[in-house]
Amino acid sequence: MSTSNTQSEPQKDSTKPSSTKPHEVALNKTIYQFKIILIGQSGVGKTSLVNRFMGYEFQENYTCTINADFKMKSLSIDPSTGAELTIWDTCGQERFRSLTRQYYKDAHGIILVYDVTDEKSFKELDSWLDEIRINNKNDVSIVLVGNKIDLENRVITKEQGKQFADKNGVMYIEASSKDGINVESPFEDLANDIIKKLREKNGGDNMETEEDKIKKIGERNEIERQREKEVRCC
């Protein structure tokens, strides 16, 4: 899977969610647009993870995220499918909680992060999952990330993390933003899972699925582009 940054500068004034509409369809390539949010206790490493995924260097200094920040990056899923991710990195501090809730609503995927050296950040995971259930009514894809595995003073084992994830039906990845371990997998696994769910919705019945609609919009755009070309050239 290849990646490319389409935009690295946060646009602080935009709070509009993205949709699963394809951004571009060319020669049968469908590019989905997904909204991904990162949540979890303050200081667990959400911003560090996003920054590493974007290709920036790891920063030892801690700068608390104010409310939320966003970045965009494109992924190539397979030769005929791509995904353009709008990534919302929220602040974990309690005082921003009511503001950051607005980002849950139309998210297609959620990265829930805890720090393997911080028991409190692990114990709070149940309340974060409750937040998701309350604020996102969709069948949202979730990946749990146990971050900071480079540190020696870890208190939450890999088995504990995996058990929690299995019990709650979410994916699980251990990562180190510092050492650059698994900094892309959470985003790639989410995109794959969201696309898989969209395709599964297609199975069996004759109802027009979300993916059908997406493809149709894409095909229509392509036809319109072709028509425009024809008009221009004649």
Ligand SMILES: Nc1nc2c(ncn2[C@@H]2O[C@H](COP(=O)(O)OP(=O)(O)OP(=O)(O)O)[C@@H](O)[C@H]2O)c(=O)[nH]1
């Ligand atoms: N050793 C180590 N330190 C990390 C890692 N990831 C983040 N940190 C450090 O942890 C601190 C907090 O990281 P942030 O990414 O700012 O945490 P955050 O979750 O975005 O915090 P808020 O914005 O307050 O919600 C910083 O000092 C980082 O350098 C990691 O994988 N290993």
Ligand SMILES: [Mg+2]
């Ligand atoms: Mg942050």
